[in-house]
Amino acid sequence: MDFSLQYHQSFIGRPAKDLPTPSLVLSKPILEKNIQQLLQDVKNLGIAFRPHVKTLKSLEVTRMMLGNGQHRKIVASTLCEIRGAIPLAKEGILDECLYGLPIYPSALPHLTELSKSLKIVLMIDNDQHIDILENDVRSGKSVPWPVFIKVDVGSHRAGVENTSAALPRLVQRAETSSAVELYGFYCHAGHSYSSRTAKEAEAVLQAEFEGVVSASRLLDVTADRKVVVSIGSTPTAHVVNGLKCALPGHLVLELHAGNYPANDLQQVCTGLVSESQQAVRVVAEVCGVYPDRNEALVNAGTVALSKEVSDSPGFGRVTDNLNWSVVRMAQEHGILGTRSWEKVVQKFCVGQKVFLYCQHACITAAQHHVYYVVDEEDVVRETWVPWKGW
Known part of the structure; x- marks a missing residue:
């Protein structure tokens, strides 16, 4: 031990x-100041916030990032993080978790069990993911999985590019599948770490925003349907006050970030x-x-x-x-x-x-x-x- x-x-x-x-x-005064600054920025903008819990993986930091229930959704990179956050759901300050990796079959039994404690949202970026979820429904799951479609805005990790013919096909498939419920569009600008000025980071942030909003136009949205567009990384979160956006009424803008409580070199x-x-x-x-x-x-x-x-x-x-x-x-x-x-x-x-x-x-x-x-x-x-x- x-x-x-x-x-x-x-x-x-x-x-x-x-x-x-x-x-x-871990310096608590610095941690608290970093967290409070972003919470205030989000409040000033009037947008939603979903902290990523992968940096300081603990109940204490996650509770602080949520503003002790002011925000009620997280994104996690591991199943362990979701399990660890369950006590916050029991406290009544956490309602929902996005599993931040594109879904794969062996994770589904664990996520199904975890969904008994809080709402689980999945990530998809190609048809094979819907195949997996349709097989899951056929094997006994009675309700569709809420899913984000991940849009690649330049990081070239996961996601489908806006210019790809695969994106409208994937949106159409998600809209017609009984296994999924399209929750929204998500991007992560990992390449924002190459920014060296606020102006450069703001340009990446604007590209994120335009990327997910552009993807959302592929939907035939009714007046009462809300679609989440989720953007962010720690560098772009640091300049979120510079975001220039005109958001269609059916879209809900959400910011996500994870490293910002800690920061580093x-x-x-x-x-x-x-x-x-x-x-x-x-x-x-x-x-x-x-x-x-x-x-x-x-x-x-x-x-x-x-x-x-x-x-x-x-x-x-x-x-x-x-x-x-x-x-x-x-x-x-x-x-x-x-x-x-x-x-x-x-x-x-x-x-x-x-x-x-x-x-x-x-x-x-x-x-x-x-x-x-x-x-x-x-x-x-x-x-x-x-x-x-x-």
């Missing part, structure tokens, strides 16, 4: 520098958030200092950090000296190096605790069994145990 799972509560009331290494440290590189808006750090310990090559070794490697990169150098950066970053890694250790004139012996010694910003908070957080939650003084006040697995 992981040491943190046995003893994590014993660190409550102690400074973060006393934590076992490596550990994930990749988000900082978009130019839309600052270093100080990063809520996640990893605390590691110096295990060796090597003056001849001006490097130090820490006990946080690939498994504790991830091999994600960005325009920010290295695989993680020392929070109180950004000239130093993790320049190489093995499974359980990383090498601190610098491009500056600074000497390692003047900055680090064996046994010293160092705090690292991570490149991609979603992946880094998934490696850790406990989130150590600190206050403004960097004192541990809570420990949160995340949902693990798939």
